[in-house]
Structures are given as structure tokens and as C-alpha cells.
Amino acid sequence: DQQVKQNSPSLSVQEGRISILNCDYTNSMFDYFLWYKKYPAEGPTFLISISSIKDKNEDGRFTVFLNKSAKHLSLHIVPSQPGDSAVYFCAASTRVGAGNQFYFGTGTSLTVIP
Amino acid sequence: EPEVTQTPSHQVTQMGQEVILRCVPISNHLYFYWYRQILGQKVEFLVSFYNNEISEKSEIFDDQFSVERPDGSNFTLKIRSTKLEDSAMYFCASSERKGAAKNIQYFGAGTRLSVL
Numbered sequence: 636d637q638q639v640k641q642n643s644p645s646l647s648v649q650e651g652r653i654s655i656l657n658c659d660y661t662n663s664m665f666d667y668f669l670w671y672k673k674y675p676a677e678g679p680t681f682l683i684s685i686s687s688i689k690d691k692n693e694d695g696r697f698t699v700f701l702n703k704s705a706k707h708l709s710l711h712i713v714p715s716q717p718g719d720s721a722v723y724f725c726a727a728s729t730r731v732g733a734g735n736q737f738y739f740g741t742g743t744s745l746t747v748i749p
Numbered sequence: 750e751p752e753v754t755q756t757p758s759h760q761v762t763q764m765g766q767e768v769i770l771r772c773v774p775i776s777n778h779l780y781f782y783w784y785r786q787i788l789g790q791k792v793e794f795l796v797s798f799y800n801n802e803i804s805e806k807s808e809i810f811d812d813q814f815s816v817e818r819p820d821g822s823n824f825t826l827k828i829r830s831t832k833l834e835d836s837a838m839y840f841c842a843s844s845e846r847k848g849a850a851k852n853i854q855y856f857g858a859g860t861r862l863s864v865l
């Protein structure tokens with residue numbers, strides 16, 4: 636049951652450059668998408684979200700793009716910093732309201748090289 | 750900053766034993782969740798809980814699992830008779846009350862359950 640897929644298990648980027656993390660989904664009912672960041676021995680930490688009525692949401696160095704026709708979203712981090720090194724999970728749900736389960740991807744481990 | 754806290758951080762148990770994983774959600778949140786992550790796999794939803802009852806559960810959440818909010822602050826996950834395949838990291842999460850503009854679930858650091 637791979638409704639949310641992150642096909643790149645790892646990514647390495649030089650400090651200061653752009654990091655692009657990708658996520659694909661199969662369920663056309665998904666209408667709310669989030670990115671979480673996870674450090675070792677910690678729980679996932681919310682980073683940024685986007686609802687299906689938008690195609691872009693920006694928060695500082697982080698921008699999420701949503702392409703509904705392609706069922707694809709991406710997270711851009713510009714500029715990348717060593718502290719961004721973590722595992723990034725995309726998640727999706729079928730309703731914006733609270734109380735709904737998230738479907739997670741398998742994660743992409745980002746390493747930002749100083 | 751308010752956070753979700755989970756205890757213990759690591760629980761070791763024998764197969765067939767009962768375990769209770771504990772969570773203190775963020776105080777003004779009313780929706781609570783349990784997820785698990787088996788080593789090397791994705792984070793999987795187990796159950797959501799609202800107004801003292803289960804609002805959604807996955808196929809993983811069978812009769813061996815139960816959740817409870819025994820008082821105004823704790824939220825627990827009980828596994829009645831643990832199996833080897835229950836070994837995983839268990840995450841508790843909470844989110845704001847119904848009608849919130851964003852369903853952001855805030856996660857605890859997790860409890861690593863090791864079944865021997």
C-alpha cells in the first residue's frame with residue numbers, strides 16, 4: 636500500500652545550494668500535504684504544508700510545490716544549510732479538518748555538506 | 750514551546766507480555782493519534798482518538814491494541830500480548846480541535862518497543 640512514495644532514499648547537496656526533495660502520490664482524494672523533518676532519536680517535526688487549492692506555499696527557505704495533474708509534490712530548500720541534514724517525510728491526507736490519518740512516504744535522508 | 754511527550758523512550762518486553770505506552774499530548778489539543786515505524790519502513794497510522802472514542806483506525810490496529818485517555822492529560826496505547834513483529838518505534842501525535850484551518854499533527858519523540 637504505497638499511496639505516498641519518495642523514490643529517493645538519500646540526497647547530498649553542497650551548503651548554499653538548492654535541495655529538491657520529491658514525493659509522488661496515487662490517491663486522487665488526497666487534498667492536504669505536509670512535509671516533516673526528522674532528526675535521529677526525535678519525532679517528526681512539522682515543516683510546511685499545502686492544500687490542494689494551491690500549487691505553491693512558501694515559508695522562508697522552504698517552498699512546497701504541488702502538481703495535482705501529475706500527483707507530485709516537491710520541497711525546495713534554498714539555500715541549504717548543514718542543520719537541514721535530516722530525514723524528510725512527505726505526508727498526505729484526504730481532508731483538511733483535524734482527526735484524519737496521515738499517509739507517510741518512506742523518507743529521504745538529506746545530507747548538506749559544509 | 751508546547752510539545753508531545755512520550756514515556757518510556759525505550760521499552761523492552763518478552764513476547765506475550767502486555768505493554769502500555771504513554772503519551773502526554775499538547776494541552777489544548779483534542780485529537781490524538783498513534784503511529785508506528787518498523788525499522789527501515791515508513792511511518793504507519795494506527796489510530797486516531799477524539800472525544801473519548803476512536804475516530805479512525807487502520808488494519809494494523811487489531812484486537813491486540815487499545816487506546817485510552819485515563820485522565821485529562823495522558824493518552825495510552827496498550828498492546829495486550831506482544832508479538833515479535835510489534836517491535837517498532839511508536840509515535841504519539843496530537844492536533845488542534847476540530848475545525849482547525851490546518852491539520853498539523855505534532856509528534857512526540859517516540860517509544861522504541863523491543864519484543865524479545
